Amino acid sequence: MLTLTKEITAALCKFIQQVGTIHEKDNAQFGEFADLSTVLSVVNPALAANGLSVIHTTKILEGKNVLVTNLMHTSGEIISSEYLLPVAANVRGNPMHAEGGALTYFRRYCELAILGLNAGIPDNDGDFANPTTSKITPITKHKPVGMPTILDKETRDHYLKKVGELYLNSTDLYKQLTEAMYVEYGFDKTSGKFSDYIQEPKHVTYIQTWLDAYVND
Numbered sequence: 001m002l003t004l005t006k007e008i009t010a011a012l013c014k015f016i017q018q019v020g021t022i023h024e025k026d027n028a029q030f031g032e033f034a035d036l037s038t039v040l041s042v043v044n045p046a047l048a049a050n051g052l053s054v055i056h057t058t059k060i061l062e063g064k065n066v067l068v069t070n071l072m073h074t075s076g077e078i079i080s081s082e083y084l085l086p087v088a089a090n091v092r093g094n095p096m097h098a099e100g101g102a103l104t105y106f107r108r109y110c111e112l113a114i115l116g117l118n119a120g121i122p123d124n125d126g127d128f129a130n131p132t133t134s135k136i137t138p139i140t141k142h143k144p145v146g147m148p149t150i151l152d153k154e155t156r157d158h159y160l161k162k163v164g165e166l167y168l169n170s171t172d173l174y175k176q177l178t179e180a181m182y183v184e185y186g187f188d189k190t191s192g193k194f195s196d197y198i199q200e201p202k203h204v205t206y207i208q209t210w211l212d213a214y215v216n217d
Contacts, residue, residue, distance in 0.1 A: 007075035011050040019046040022119040036108045069110040151201045159204040
């Protein structure tokens with residue numbers, strides 16, 4: 001739902017200029033990320049300063065859980081989005097914990113999406129005014145990439161995030177992929193995490209090829 005005039009647009013523009021960098025400082029199996037608490041601690045002060053707030057609610061639609069994200073302005077204008085939450089399958093342990101974890105995960109992504117933000121993008125401090133200044137090497141300028149020639153950190157994180165999303169959406173497919181890579185590259189299951197072994201271009205090339213064959217349309 002979109003109830004939009006100039007007030008919320010102007011406030012959102014000011015917010016984007018003021019909000020700081022959301023640092024990816026939390027560690028997980030698939031690499032570094034910014035958790036929900038980190039995101040909120042950065043965006044909430046800048047939202048409040050511009051008369052904005054983000055409210056998450058849930059509802060049931062045809063027996064399925066839907067996450068509703070509302071970007072609200074003091075003028076009464078609202079931008080709203082809805083996301084159908086995936087059904088957790090083959091959950092180990094308490095299913096309520098798994099459902100709560102998934103809700104937190106998608107709250108983070110939906111909040112960043114509705115605000116037009118992405119964790120890890122540095123504050124340029126006006127560097128955009130100098131078009132000759134570039135902090136990105138040519139190999140990392142056009143992400144996401146399909147078949148990288150060198151495994152820079154951005155490429156590695158991109159594919160670890162893909163694997164992480166696969167784990168969240170289908171543990172069976174995740175197991176098939178990891179088992180295939182353990183066999184293909186002789187990874188040692190008893191030593192280290194799966195993500196620790198993803199270090200070479202051939203590893204992410206294998207991941208992309210496998211996803212194209214079994215997951216992607």
